[in-house]
Amino acid sequence: MQFFLNITLGGIATGMIVAAVALGLVLIFRATNIVNFAQGAMAMMTTYIAYAVLHQGSGYWLAFVAALATGLLFGALTQVVLIRPLQGKSPLNAIIVTFGFLIFLEGVAGAIWGSQTRTYPAPFSEAGQKIGNTQIAFSPFDVFVVLAVLALMILMLVLFRGTDLGLRMRAVAFAPETARLLGVRVRPLLTLGWALSAAAGVLAALLVVPTSSLTPNFMDVILIYGFTAAVVGGLDSPVGALVGGLATGLSLAYVGGYLGGSLEPMAALALVIVSLMIRPEGLFARPAPRRV
Amino acid sequence: MPVLEIEDLSVSYGAVHALTDVSFSAAEGEVTAVLGANGAGKTTLLRAITGLVRPRKGTVRYDGEQLEKMSVEKIVRHGVAHVPEGRSVIEEMTVDENLRLGSLFRFSRRQRGPVIEEIYALFPPLAERRRQHANTLSGGERQMLAIGRALVSRPKVLLLDEPSLGLAPIVTARLMAVLRDLTQASNLIVVLVEQNARSSLSIAQKAVVINLGRVVVCEDAAKVAGDSELRHHYLGY
Amino acid sequence: MGELQKRAQGLAAKPWFRMPRQPMLRHLTYAAVAVVFLYFLTQKLSAFNDYEVGQIAFYAVALAGLTLLTGINGQISLGHGGFMAVGGFTLALLVEHTTWNVVPELAIAIATSALVGAVIGIPATRLRGPYLAGMTLMVALGLPYLTNQYNSFFGGDQGLTTPQPTGPASINPEQWLAWIQLACALIVLILLGNLLRSRFGRSFRAVRDDEIAASLAGIHVARTKVIAFMVSAGCAGLAGALLALSAGGVNSAEFPLSISIYLLAGMVIGGTGSLMGVWWGAILIVYLPTSWAPALASHFHVNSQVSANLAVIIFGLVLVVGMLVAPGGIQGALRWVAARVGAYFSPDGVPNMKLSLQEAPTDRAVHDGESVTQVGEPGVQVHPTND
Numbered sequence: 053m054q055f056f057l058n059i060t061l062g063g064i065a066t067g068m069i070v071a072a073v074a075l076g077l078v079l080i081f082r083a084t085n086i087v088n089f090a091q092g093a094m095a096m097m098t099t100y101i102a103y104a105v106l107h108q109g110s111g112y113w114l115a116f117v118a119a120l121a122t123g124l125l126f127g128a129l130t131q132v133v134l135i136r137p138l139q140g141k142s143p144l145n146a147i148i149v150t151f152g153f154l155i156f157l158e159g160v161a162g163a164i165w166g167s168q169t170r171t172y173p174a175p176f177s178e179a180g181q182k183i184g185n186t187q188i189a190f191s192p193f194d195v196f197v198v199l200a201v202l203a204l205m206i207l208m209l210v211l212f213r214g215t216d217l218g219l220r221m222r223a224v225a226f227a228p229e230t231a232r233l234l235g236v237r238v239r240p241l242l243t244l245g246w247a248l249s250a251a252a253g254v255l256a257a258l259l260v261v262p263t264s265s266l267t268p269n270f271m272d273v274i275l276i277y278g279f280t281a282a283v284v285g286g287l288d289s290p291v292g293a294l295v296g297g298l299a300t301g302l303s304l305a306y307v308g309g310y311l312g313g314s315l316e317p318m319a320a321l322a323l324v325i326v327s328l329m330i331r332p333e334g335l336f337a338r339p340a341p342r343r344v
Numbered sequence: 345m346p347v348l349e350i351e352d353l354s355v356s357y358g359a360v361h362a363l364t365d366v367s368f369s370a371a372e373g374e375v376t377a378v379l380g381a382n383g384a385g386k387t388t389l390l391r392a393i394t395g396l397v398r399p400r401k402g403t404v405r406y407d408g409e410q411l412e413k414m415s416v417e418k419i420v421r422h423g424v425a426h427v428p429e430g431r432s433v434i435e436e437m438t439v440d441e442n443l444r445l446g447s448l449f450r451f452s453r454r455q456r457g458p459v460i461e462e463i464y465a466l467f468p469p470l471a472e473r474r475r476q477h478a479n480t481l482s483g484g485e486r487q488m489l490a491i492g493r494a495l496v497s498r499p500k501v502l503l504l505d506e507p508s509l510g511l512a513p514i515v516t517a518r519l520m521a522v523l524r525d526l527t528q529a530s531n532l533i534v535v536l537v538e539q540n541a542r543s544s545l546s547i548a549q550k551a552v553v554i555n556l557g558r559v560v561v562c563e564d565a566a567k568v569a570g571d572s573e574l575r576h577h578y579l580g581y
Numbered sequence: 582m583g584e585l586q587k588r589a590q591g592l593a594a595k596p597w598f599r600m601p602r603q604p605m606l607r608h609l610t611y612a613a614v615a616v617v618f619l620y621f622l623t624q625k626l627s628a629f630n631d632y633e634v635g636q637i638a639f640y641a642v643a644l645a646g647l648t649l650l651t652g653i654n655g656q657i658s659l660g661h662g663g664f665m666a667v668g669g670f671t672l673a674l675l676v677e678h679t680t681w682n683v684v685p686e687l688a689i690a691i692a693t694s695a696l697v698g699a700v701i702g703i704p705a706t707r708l709r710g711p712y713l714a715g716m717t718l719m720v721a722l723g724l725p726y727l728t729n730q731y732n733s734f735f736g737g738d739q740g741l742t743t744p745q746p747t748g749p750a751s752i753n754p755e756q757w758l759a760w761i762q763l764a765c766a767l768i769v770l771i772l773l774g775n776l777l778r779s780r781f782g783r784s785f786r787a788v789r790d791d792e793i794a795a796s797l798a799g800i801h802v803a804r805t806k807v808i809a810f811m812v813s814a815g816c817a818g819l820a821g822a823l824l825a826l827s828a829g830g831v832n833s834a835e836f837p838l839s840i841s842i843y844l845l846a847g848m849v850i851g852g853t854g855s856l857m858g859v860w861w862g863a864i865l866i867v868y869l870p871t872s873w874a875p876a877l878a879s880h881f882h883v884n885s886q887v888s889a890n891l892a893v894i895i896f897g898l899v900l901v902v903g904m905l906v907a908p909g910g911i912q913g914a915l916r917w918v919a920a921r922v923g924a925y926f927s928p929d930g931v932p933n934m935k936l937s938l939q940e941a942p943t944d945r946a947v948h949d950g951e952s953v954t955q956v957g958e959p960g961v962q963v964h965p966t967n968d
Binding site: 235 | 416
């Protein structure tokens with residue numbers, strides 16, 4: 053029972069991180085029908101930069117903020133340089149470009165920082181806590197993970213539901229041409245979307261890196277879990293990203309806990325297959341049918 | 345008096361000439377009906393005016409400005425509102441959000457409320473559904489929302505693409521009456537693209553008939569409506 | 582009309598040799614020429630060169646499958662290295678547990694990876710979009726973990742050994758293996774070439790160009806996509822099995838994500854949608870990581886860290902820059918040049934070649950949300966009736 057509880061708690065923490073990655077994917081997919089396969093690698097690069105800042109002697113929080121800011125900038129730049137020229141071309145081109153960018157970034161990170169693993173500190177203790185007489189595997193850092201992702205989700209919710217900027221961004225995502233006819237400038241909003249998405253990816257990377265370790269490909273697996281979560285929740289639903297993230301995190305935790313950790317990536321694939329067979333549009337698909 | 349002036353406008357899609365040397369002007373306080381068969385180039389004409397397609401040659405002038413080189417957003421901000429075919433409401437948003445979106449670039453946060461209320465007064469069925477998602481609306485309500493969303497920014501030029509398509513005759517008639525009153529009351533320039541020639545001629549002052557991408561008739565609406573040979577030949581009634 | 586043009590026309594009217602009209606015959610003619618050429622090539626080569634020729638052959642097989650999937654059918658796989666791994670491990674397990682001949686072993690490797698392809702492909706076709714791309718990436722990333730989990734079955738870190746098939750005593754084993762690999766490549770290319778000119782090939786293209794139009798024309802879109810993916814995965818499986826024979830064994834390190842990347846880059850370089858372009862891609866995959874990148878690194882005296890990652894960086898750049906600048910790849914560029922030259926010689930010809938990711942460009946990608954019906958609007962002109 054205690055084992056089950058601990059696995060569940062671990063699954064929730066992982067699920068929140070996965071949800072942040074999924075949210076990043078959803079933000080871009082919804083607006084441009086592109087899955088940014090480079091998102092994990094972009095976050096990885098940014099994390100190395102945060103690592104460098106940290107080793108300049110700056111504190112954890114300065115590095116944290118620097119990473120998020122770099123992420124925003126990186127996302128915007130990527131959109132302008134790589135994605136904008138692809139507008140109106142086959143979606144396959146965008147997939148190949150983002151995937152190629154993933155490879156390129158991992159190669160560059162390897163060339164600059166090598167493939168050895170580095171440890172990245174956590175801002176809070178990663179040790180489990182004792183409640184009464186039972187030791188539970190939920191550390192202060194896990195609490196921070198959950199709160200940080202919740203804060204991200206709430207910020208996004210406020211942005212999209214409560215502000216004019218968010219209203220414009222949603223219009224661009226749902227109906228770009230109609231948005232233009234209502235005087236909305238589409239291009240800067242798409243750039244902003246990429247910036248926010250990259251920042252969500254960076255947050256996920258900063259939350260996962262203390263427990264994994266910093267290598268050029270440490271985000272690969274997290275990215276595919278994020279993809280899983282996004283498919284489960286519905287690729288164009290931010291709420292689905294959260295629910296899908298938790299579902300994915302918990303499922304993988306149980307598979308890892310009871311069957312073996314090496315099975316987790318394949319379990320994620322099985323989850324995608326099953327969810328596509330049962331509910332292909334995802335749990336929280338938007339109501340409108342696909343436009344022909 | 346500012347007019348919308350279209351001169352020698354030609355649009356091609358690759359090798360296909362959609363519009364050839366189209367010229368006409370539309371005056372304030374008047375409805376100009378653009379008529380023609382399916383595929384005559386009417387939709388292309390509206391898309392060229394708002395910059396959604398770029399003309400191969402020719403000019404679109406309004407209020408002393410050349411529109412054909414401006415971006416879509418700039419043209420819209422200049423006071424040209426375009427309601428595309430197919431009631432392009434954003435289904436994932438509520439009625440209120442759709443209208444708010446239309447008002448964003450013209451009005452400050454404080455001014456928006458009253459402006460949107462005016463639209464609700466113009467189209468009372470929308471007021472009852474302001475919190476509903478637009479995908480729950482009927483065809484007529486969607487058309488009202490699409491037109492209302494265009495009007496909320498107080499445009500000076502209103503381009504309407506087949507507003508009566510798929511609507512019941514009584515709904516069409518009511519919509520046309522609202523349009524006629526509105527045009528006169530707020531001195532709008534309305535360009536009304538319709539296949540339904542009879543109902544659009546009933547409220548139009550001027551009629552432009554397009555066939556195979558060329559203007560074949562540019563006359564007073566009453567004259568076109570009265571000319572049975574012309575009606576037979578191009579308008580099919 | 583210029584003298585050159587007259588001569589060109591004369592040539593066109595009376596060719597010294599006319600290729601057979603029938604696709605199968607035509608492809609067999611190509612293959613016969615290739616066999617003669619390659620026979621003499623392997624005769625001249627050392628054992629190590631035989632090994633490289635064999636590598637080029639099996640990468641060409643994998644690339645042909647990928648090109649069929651992406652260029653002809655408009656789907657994409659980011660993890661074809663995963664399907665190569667399926668083929669490689671299948672062959673190795675058969676070698677371990679049976680005493681069969683290499684031919685049925687290869688056949689079963691093909692069938693197994695095609696089957697795995699179906700498991701991935703069927704759910705992916707339920708929706709449009711990047712599902713297949715993501716799922717194939719998961720296959721490529723997840724398979725090494727799977728072999729770790731069951732390492733007693735898959736041979737652990739050492740992996741499983743696959744001894745080279747022995748041929749006639751007079752032929753050295755490297756050469757024999759290279760022949761097998763080349764024969765497989767030629768057979769696969771002939772069969773795929775025929776497939777593309779068959780009813781299936783036409784449905785593949787129709788589905789790529791417009792799924793809705795294809796389904797209205799009576800094509801079962803989902804089934805067509807699954808078939809294309811199974812054929813493609815089967816090709817990758819065969820390539821993986823042939824790789825296992827070359828490598829003498831398989832382990833999870835033999836099929837890293839980078840193979841999938843190499844394949845994708847090879848396809849982009851070769852020219853998506855061109856079966857002949859696969860040779861360019863295969864040459865790149867074989868020589869860039871092992872010879873060209875190290876040569877470049879030592880020329881510029883970069884440190885070992887950079888040189889270890891140079892190939893990957895170049896492949897990433899190839900994918901990004903290739904897609905943005907020259908989506909037609911080498912074969913596309915050659916066709917473009919050929920069209921220019923052809924136009925120079927033809928009396929009225931204007932080169933009408935567009936470089937596009939897909940083999941036959943259609944005007945489908947109309948931007949800014951214009952729909953196809955508007956493009957064709959004047960084409961559906963309805964004449965007014967008098968009633």
